[in-house]
Amino acid sequence: MAAIEISNVSKSYALNRKSSVTALQGIDLSVAQGQFVALIGPSGCGKSTLLHLVAALEAVSAGSILIDGEPPAALRDQHRLGIAFQDHALLPWLSVESNLALPYKIAGVAVDKARIKHLIELVGLVGFEHARPSQLSGGMRQRAAIARSLCLDPALLLLDEPFGALDAVTRMRMNIELQRIWLERRPTTLLVTHSVEEAIFLADRVIVLGGRPGTIVESIDVPFPRPRPVELMRSEEFHRLTDYLTVLLEPSLR
Amino acid sequence: MGLAVRLVMRLFEQAWGLIAIFAFWQIWVMANHYNSIVIVSPLAVLRDMALNPMIYLLPSLWTLAFSLGGLAAGMSIGLLLAITAWRWRLFAGTIGPTALLISSTPVVCLIPLLARIFGYESRTEFVTVAVMSFFPCFVFATAGLRALPPMSRELFHVLAASRSRQLLSLALPAAIPSLSIALRVGAATSVLVTMVAEYLMQTGGLGNMFALTSQAFQTERAWGASLAAMMLSAILYTIGGAVELKVRERFR
Amino acid sequence: MTGPREKTSVGQISLIVAVQLALLAAWELLARSGALGISVPALSRVLQVYAQPRFAALLYRSAMATGKSALTGLLIGIVIGIVTAMVAHLLRPLRPGLDRLAVTINAIPAVALGPIFILMVSRELTPSLLATIPVSFLIYIAVSSGLRTASTGLGRMMTTFGAGKVKRLFYLEIPSALPSFLGGVKVSMTAAMIGAIVGEWFGAPTGLGIVILNTMQNFEIPLMWAAVLLVAGLALTGYGIAHLLERLVTRRFA
Incomplete structure (x- = not known):
């Protein structure tokens, strides 16, 4: 399991030769091993950018990100990073099973058939091993994408709005399942979402980012013990926390 | 009923x-x-084809072999160039203009030129079809290698995939639908271009048959040769279309 | 070529130009040393042909004849292609038959059609007619697929507003088919040149096709190369003009 240390990170993009836009400014965040952290914020606040920085998809403009004391690219090159996007990014010409075998092939290690079978069971896709992504529903594709992100037993799991394109009911069901799957090995996890309920239900800690340039506005620990039952979403304390964070995101609702 | x-x-x-x-x-x-030397009725052409199938078979197979062989060679070269351009971006810029010049030169004009360079021989047919088919394949393959499924490039990046792994597992499979379009377009034209080359150089095949029989005023047979080429071209186009459809179902 | 548009730096452009010049220089030197055989003259010898008044006059006259045939064929072909595509679009039941007819007519070998056209019309008109056939086919394919790309959502909206078939055609489908049509014009340029030249081989009085054929038989190698390069130049110019038009229109309609 990995611990993340983000110190004073800024990210800006050049618009043209003269001007640039700052997406993130002075971000300080440390995530303990095995912690599940959710990043929420209004669209354009740079929450996905922060995730991309941790995934070594982009480089920081200033500051540093260390994962277990090393830069993110080191973890990536050891193939210890798992990621799922809002777009499932399953290869359309491969079956579910072959899509899950892909991370092993890329890492150049033997395909662990038993682990793939187990993951397919875990995400509830038994019977669809040989189906291709176009034959699956949106929710099933996301299950496959999440199973794929867990294949190599990652030290760090990055989830970039994985349920953002699903309808509300499917999304709620996927949240419950993600918790069950996550509890199995409890990898350190960063989840980017714009759903306050999703963040509170899943995370140990919720980080609220404010917009333009993105800065950390609030960081709260979620007190509920695990495993969290569905009924939790109807509890008064859950609603109180939801209201508090919603107002932080949209002050005009106060 | x-x-x-x-x-x-x-x-x-x-x-x-x-x-x-x-x-x-x-x-x-x-x-x-009309006098049958000048122009013949379709029924006369069909009768000649039906009565002498063996006379038509050998030249048809000859033409088919050279068109498919040239097509395979041209498409391989096009694909290899596209992969090279995918791997080294600068290469794309350096071969682009030359490839464009060759491809925009009407291929039939190149036949006399190629015939002078490679001789009045069958290999020139092969070279002609290869030259004709390499550029469309290069263009389609270049576009296909970049038409990746959404976010898949980021996924491969996060999984620390090597360049060769990206090519084998991502870019090449993604290019297959585009390549099947290049195949369909190329297959039909290759027969017709081979026929023109055979007609000009009189090396064999349906083009040669057309040239010889029309010089000998066997008009039915000359038109029969054209009809055979048309049928070959139409069959290849249909097969190419079916392949494209299958591929599109499988890869989208 | 498609794909993400990346900026080419001045250094890269000069490198590309340098490579092209090096290729031309290699041609010149190799041909002079005799390594390419007698059939490939040095570039300078080909260029000298254009400077000789006798040859320049011949090439100019021939280029005018070929260009006129190709252009006539192009224009007639465009009209036939558009009209046929409109008919197929408005009268659906006719479409399968028209599709098949177009493919078959395009599959008739030009060497077989030449003699018929000479008989039916005249030697002078055969190049134009042979250019017409592939052009009408390409335009028919491009326009009919373009008419079908009109977004169904917009189509439904127009139907809701009470727009009839003809109104829909003029306000929605024709504008959506424009980019595809211009793509078709682009590939038609070379096809028209090919048709014109094959047509000339059947005994047109003048034209670049005649020059190429005669010089091939008389071993006037530099003149043959000069004529082929001229054909390529004409085709490339046509292609370039169509490309510019396409870019202008795509910017307006995309």
């Missing part, structure tokens, strides 16, 4: 244009009382 009527209707829906052309041709020939 109902089934038979529906079948005939289906056939008519597909073929009314062709039937009209054949009928027009037949009537035109009959009405003008």
